Amino acid sequence: MDDSIRFIMEDLSGPLLQGTLASLKLIVCSVPFGLALGFMLASGWVYGNKPVSWLCRTYVALVKGTPLLILLFIIYFCLPSFGLTLSPFFASVLGFIMCNGAYNSEYIRGAILSVRSGQLIAARSLGMSRAQAIISIVMPQAARRALPGCSNEIIYLVKYSSLAYILSYIELTGAGKMIATRSFRFTLVFSIIGLVYLVMVTIASIIFMWLEKKLAVPGFEAKRQ
Amino acid sequence: MQNALIILESLPNIAWGLFTTLGLVITALAVGLAVGLPLGVIQVYWGNSLFSRPIAIYVWFLRGLPSLVLLFLFYYGLFPLLGVDLPPFFVGAAVLGLRSSAYQSQIFRGAILSVDQGQMQAARSLGMSKPCAIENVILPQALRIALPAWSNEYPILLTDSSVCYAIGVMEMLTRASLQVSRTRAPVPLYLATAVIFIIMNYIGMRILRSAERRFHIPGFGGS
Amino acid sequence: MGDVILKVRDIHKRFDSEEVLRGVSFDVQKGDVKVFIGPSGTGKSTLLRCLNRLVEPDSGQIWLGDDEITHAVDIDGVRRRMGMVFQNFYLFDHLTALRNVEIALIKVLKMQKASARELAMSELSRVGMERFAGKYPAELSGGQAQRVSIARSLAMNPEVMLFDEPTSALDPELTGEVLEVMKKLASGGMTMLVVSHEMEFAYSVANEVLFMEGGVVVERGAPREIRNDAASDSPGRFERTRAFLRRIDG
Numbered sequence: 001m002d003d004s005i006r007f008i009m010e011d012l013s014g015p016l017l018q019g020t021l022a023s024l025k026l027i028v029c030s031v032p033f034g035l036a037l038g039f040m041l042a043s044g045w046v047y048g049n050k051p052v053s054w055l056c057r058t059y060v061a062l063v064k065g066t067p068l069l070i071l072l073f074i075i076y077f078c079l080p081s082f083g084l085t086l087s088p089f090f091a092s093v094l095g096f097i098m099c100n101g102a103y104n105s106e107y108i109r110g111a112i113l114s115v116r117s118g119q120l121i122a123a124r125s126l127g128m129s130r131a132q133a134i135i136s137i138v139m140p141q142a143a144r145r146a147l148p149g150c151s152n153e154i155i156y157l158v159k160y161s162s163l164a165y166i167l168s169y170i171e172l173t174g175a176g177k178m179i180a181t182r183s184f185r186f187t188l189v190f191s192i193i194g195l196v197y198l199v200m201v202t203i204a205s206i207i208f209m210w211l212e213k214k215l216a217v218p219g220f221e222a223k224r225q
Numbered sequence: 226m227q228n229a230l231i232i233l234e235s236l237p238n239i240a241w242g243l244f245t246t247l248g249l250v251i252t253a254l255a256v257g258l259a260v261g262l263p264l265g266v267i268q269v270y271w272g273n274s275l276f277s278r279p280i281a282i283y284v285w286f287l288r289g290l291p292s293l294v295l296l297f298l299f300y301y302g303l304f305p306l307l308g309v310d311l312p313p314f315f316v317g318a319a320v321l322g323l324r325s326s327a328y329q330s331q332i333f334r335g336a337i338l339s340v341d342q343g344q345m346q347a348a349r350s351l352g353m354s355k356p357c358a359i360e361n362v363i364l365p366q367a368l369r370i371a372l373p374a375w376s377n378e379y380p381i382l383l384t385d386s387s388v389c390y391a392i393g394v395m396e397m398l399t400r401a402s403l404q405v406s407r408t409r410a411p412v413p414l415y416l417a418t419a420v421i422f423i424i425m426n427y428i429g430m431r432i433l434r435s436a437e438r439r440f441h442i443p444g445f446g447g448s
Numbered sequence: 449m450g451d452v453i454l455k456v457r458d459i460h461k462r463f464d465s466e467e468v469l470r471g472v473s474f475d476v477q478k479g480d481v482k483v484f485i486g487p488s489g490t491g492k493s494t495l496l497r498c499l500n501r502l503v504e505p506d507s508g509q510i511w512l513g514d515d516e517i518t519h520a521v522d523i524d525g526v527r528r529r530m531g532m533v534f535q536n537f538y539l540f541d542h543l544t545a546l547r548n549v550e551i552a553l554i555k556v557l558k559m560q561k562a563s564a565r566e567l568a569m570s571e572l573s574r575v576g577m578e579r580f581a582g583k584y585p586a587e588l589s590g591g592q593a594q595r596v597s598i599a600r601s602l603a604m605n606p607e608v609m610l611f612d613e614p615t616s617a618l619d620p621e622l623t624g625e626v627l628e629v630m631k632k633l634a635s636g637g638m639t640m641l642v643v644s645h646e647m648e649f650a651y652s653v654a655n656e657v658l659f660m661e662g663g664v665v666v667e668r669g670a671p672r673e674i675r676n677d678a679a680s681d682s683p684g685r686f687e688r689t690r691a692f693l694r695r696i697d698g
Contacts (some may be wrong), residue, residue: 064380065423067387070398070415077411159291166293166391173293180301187302190294198289346502347538347597351552351604352528361555366542442542443584 004188012179012189019175020196026089026161026171030096031154037097038104038150039139045105046112047134056105063102069163071095076167092164100157107149111142144215151208158200172196228413235404235414240421242397247425249318249386249396254378256322261329266359268330269337280330287327292388295320300392317389317396324385325378332378336371337363369440376433380426387422397421451478452511453639454608459498459508461491468494469505470663476608481640483650483671486660487692492643493535495660496610499641500530512607528556531601535613537593539585545572545596546581549603557604571599575629591622595629602633609633611642645696651675659689 044056063071076091086094115138123133165174172193180189264284267276287295300316311319340363348358387398401418405411454476461469468491476482484492497503499510501523510518517526539548549568553559559567572578575595585593594614601609611630615623627649634640634653644650650657651671658668667689669677677684678693 062423065384065426066419067384067398067422069387069390070401070419070422073398073402073411074415074419077405078415081412159289162291162293163388173291173297176294177297180297187298187306190298190302194286194290194294194298197291197294198286201289341538341541343534343536343538344540347532347534347540348552349524350500350502350527350530350532350534351600352524352526352556353552354524357555361551362540366540369542443586 004185007183007185007188008192011183012192015175015179016172016192016196019170019172020200022169022171022175023158023161023173023200026092026096026164026169027154027158029093030100030157030161033093033097034100034104034154034157035150037101038108041101041105042108042112042142043134045109047130060102060105063098068095068099068160069166071099072163072167088164088167088169092161092167092169095163096157096161099160100153103153103156104146104150107146107153108142110149111145112138114145115141144217147208147212147215151205151211154208155201155204158204159197162197228410231408231410232413232417235408236417238404239397239400239414239418242395242400243421243425245314245394245396246383246386248314249321249389249394250379250382252318253321253325253382253386256319257325257329257378257382260323260326262333264326264330265333265337266364268334270355270359284327284330287324290324292320292324292385293391295324296388296392313389313392313394317386317392317394321382321385321389325382328381329375329378332371332374333367336367336374339370340366369442372433372437372440376430376437379429379433383422383426383429452476453478453480453513454499454641455509455511456499457509459495459510460506461494461498461503462506468663469498471508472660472663472665473508474658474665474668476639476641478639479637480656481634481642481654483654483657484641484643484660485645485647485650485657485689485692486666490660491663492660493612496532496612496641496643499610500527500532502532524556528604529607531604531606531609533594533598533601533609533611533614535617537585537590537597537617539588539593539597539600541585544582544584545577545588548585548596549600552600553603567603568599571603572596574602575599576625589622590618591625594618594626598626598629598633608639608641611640611644613643615644615646647675647693657689659686659692661688661692 041056041060044052045060046053048056066074072092072095075086075095076088079086079091119137119141120133123137124130128136161171162173164171165177168174170178176189176193180186183189264280267274268280271277290298296317299320300313304311304316344362344366345358348362349355353361386396389396390398390402393399397418401414405414408414452475456475457473459469459472460467472491472495474482484495486492494503498505501517505518508518509516512526512529515526517523520526539545540551543551546565546568549571550561550564553564553567554561557564569578569581572581575598577592577595577599580588580592580596585596588596598614614630615626618626623646627646630640630642630649631653642649642654651674654671656668657671657674658665660666667686669686674686674689674693677686678690684690
């Protein structure tokens, strides 16, 4: 027992802290772009002309059908054949953005469609352009409705960020794997790693709940699952 | 041209992994159902019993951890610690299944809660016991309500199953990466593997959607 | 006194801070039809639910025949002997009309499938619903659904039928068909406790009308007396009932 505590304090804590920071770096770099991509795909899907709409739809279907790990392999191992070599970090972030954006777009699309059509008509009747009306009237409403779904996706992203380890980017899981292999304390190390993920996931969901409450407008209480 | 040859040569080997991948997915779905359904029922109807706490922790734990960490924890840690020496396939199927059970329990819990409470009262007023009413009245309705959400566990497990690559289960991605290191042609092989996954996803969803239509009852559930 | 089939003594029930039933007592003889009226929220539905213990009474006693059932262990057995018809029908939404009637026969009474089907079919024709046996609840009108739910209870061959506002969720033009079925039951000698404001029904088939207010039975009497009292303007025994009836008549 004493031994375990010493092991945690001396051997584990340092690399684990670094790993956690590396994981956070992955997540923080991916989330904003994932959301932006989601909005772009959803708008293209709903408001774009036929080819654009088809393109967005197909992208979402293809990315959702492909395991994230294969997407990461394609980005990391295949792109160099086309002259584009990415570091493990950037390959991971690109994969996370592509995947997260596809999933987000479905929630955002559903939210856009749930905004009553009268809202757009009323905005146009006030003299707004179509783009103006979409950006300043429809999207703020849609964003509130899409928030619970997108926050779930971001929480998934926190967990899937562990896949970057397989592209040999040393984040939390990778750091743990190295120490565990060296010390043979697999159960202990991975339990603690799991605990760190639980804490990250729990903090993320608390932040999103707070955000939902802060952005709440009567009549837009989107139900969480 | 050269790519076509490589695909032609390696594809049978990769496609063989389809059985392993589907084996993982189907086992995990079954484990998830067998464990998740009772958990969901207990959470709703025996919510104040001494089980409710442990179940909530179980769900929180399995939903909060990345599959990769769970795989490592069980494969390198817990199973060896308990003296259980399982081939990677079974560890992968067990981990995916337990994780799915946590998600499935919440799907079933939500579906049961959405069945009108009067259905239970009417069943009890006819003299049915609580388990009898759950089995014959509540669950047949709740399962129909749950089916669309439950179907979504299939694509989730299908795509997640490739994580078992990390513990060396011989599923499609593992086989693809072995072929890649042999042929040094990542582009055709990884893309082909992705296409197989996309097709599997599509076929599976078609089957599940037709199941939803088959069990459809007038005026019941959105479909 | 004839056969007392149901004896209710001093039932109390409290939900949180509110005492919904504050000591209700009455006897029911075989073949009696008792109609409970009164403002909403006075505990009429709770009273019926206490009788078959869908709601546990806080205190008081209930006898069904010779058995005290207030704390009976075999509550499912007690419920088998009392049919209950709900305001919102509560048909099992995933089963056809026929299967709705069958299911308790098979699962509770352990009847063979074939004989359960036969009995269910005859109960459906008793309420005039045999042509709709294959329909799902969502495909039935409210009146039809309520008739099926009556058949479902009748099939269990209960000693007493409890009706909790059986027509108040129905459109006015659909109440007639349900009341017809209930009248036929009453004239067939079924013991019935009915919570309802259908006074025409009460006047024509009830032995007794009980007026409840504030969790107790305030006034009770024969339907004929109550009707005469309601029509007159001179002071009588049923002033609270009279005031209430005038209010619901508008």
